[in-house]
Amino acid sequence: GENVEQHPSTLSVQEGDSAVIKCTYSDSASNYFPWYKQELGKGPQLIIDIRSNVGEKKDQRIAVTLNKTAKHFSLHITETQPEDSAVYFCAASTYGNNRLAFGKGNQVVVIP
Amino acid sequence: EAQVTQNPRYLITVTGKKLTVTCSQNMNHEYMSWYRQDPGLGLRQIYYSMNVEVTDKGDVPEGYKVSRKEKRNFPLILESPSPNQTSLYFCASSFGYGQGGSPLHFGNGTRLTVT
Numbered sequence: 001g002e003n004v005e006q007h008p009s010t011l012s013v014q015e016g017d018s019a020v021i022k023c024t025y026s027d028s029a030s031n032y033f034p035w036y037k038q039e040l041g042k043g044p045q046l047i048i049d050i051r052s053n054v055g056e057k058k059d060q061r062i063a064v065t066l067n068k069t070a071k072h073f074s075l076h077i078t079e080t081q082p083e084d085s086a087v088y089f090c091a092a093s094t095y096g097n098n099r100l101a102f103g104k105g106n107q108v109v110v111i112p
Numbered sequence: 113e114a115q116v117t118q119n120p121r122y123l124i125t126v127t128g129k130k131l132t133v134t135c136s137q138n139m140n141h142e143y144m145s146w147y148r149q150d151p152g153l154g155l156r157q158i159y160y161s162m163n164v165e166v167t168d169k170g171d172v173p174e175g176y177k178v179s180r181k182e183k184r185n186f187p188l189i190l191e192s193p194s195p196n197q198t199s200l201y202f203c204a205s206s207f208g209y210g211q212g213g214s215p216l217h218f219g220n221g222t223r224l225t226v227t
Contacts, residue, residue, distance in 0.1 A: 034215065043116075043202050043218030044155070089155060098143070098162055099170065100216065104154035 002027040004092050006103035015110050019077040021106045023090035026071070030092040033073045038087040038105070047088075048075070065110060080110045114139045118203050118219035125193055126227055133188045133222045135203030143206045143214070144186040145170070146178065148199040149221075155202070161186055193226040200224075 003026040008022045013019045013050050025033075027072035035056065036044035050064045062078075066073040077084055090103045117138045137144065145160035147170075157170030161180040175197055177189040186205075190197060201222045206214040214225055 036216075036218075041220070043204075043220050045218065046215045049215065058190075098160065098168070099157060102155040104148075104152065 002030055002092055004090060004100035004101045004103040006090055006106050012109045012111060013080050015080055017080055019080055019108055021075045021088055022072055023074045023103050025092040026034050027094060028071060031096045032093045033066060034091050035075050036089040044089055082112055083112045084108060085110045116203055116205055116219040117216050118222050120222060121225050124225045127194055128192050131190050131193060133201060135186045135219060136184050137205040141205035141207055145204050146188050147202045149202060150199050193227050198224060198226050
């Protein structure tokens with residue numbers, strides 16, 4: 001089955017700097033790549049997703065890039081703010097597959 | 113408000129005492145799933161359901177049961193809980209994955225402690 005790995009496991013950034021989290025996946029047939037943000041005491045919440053027919057997608061301060069050849073996709077957060085501190089999960093799934101494979105998560109800490 | 117509701121939020125029980133964690137969604141989603149979250153292991157899928165009366169095992173189904181008698185409800189049942197089932201549990205729902213991906217909506221979690 002699909003295997004998704006996230007790096008680094010913990011990331012500390014100064015407020016205002018950019019943060020990048022990278023995920024690699026194993027199944028070249030995967031075509032849907034969402035990112036979830038989990039704040040303390042809450043369930044994960046979708047923040048952005050990308051499909052395999054698109055190389056990049058942006059939504060205000062966040063963006064996701066996809067490199068199908070290298071089988072990796074990355075979350076970019078610009079102008080980080082304290083409220084960006086959270087655990088971020090990447091995931092991947094394949095057309096016709098009923099399951100979403102999650103990475104182990106990244107703890108992002110924004111230092112004021 | 114569109115949401116996935118889990119109950120209870122916190123549960124402390126003893127080994128072997130049967131328990132049920134309820135999950136309900138009000139978005140008419142076909143797909144529902146249970147995950148457990150453990151430090152260093154991320155989110156692991158326990159069971160999922162594509163529709164009423166259709167359930168299937170995820171990655172870590174041992175020790176758990178589920179049922180899907182109604183579209184909106186997907187309870188997680190631990191017939192004989194053991195300490196290794198101490199974890200944070202999440203229910204989630206979506207319109208389904210057969211079309212290549214659909215956003216999951218998560219509940220706020222149930223923290224279970226088995227002593």
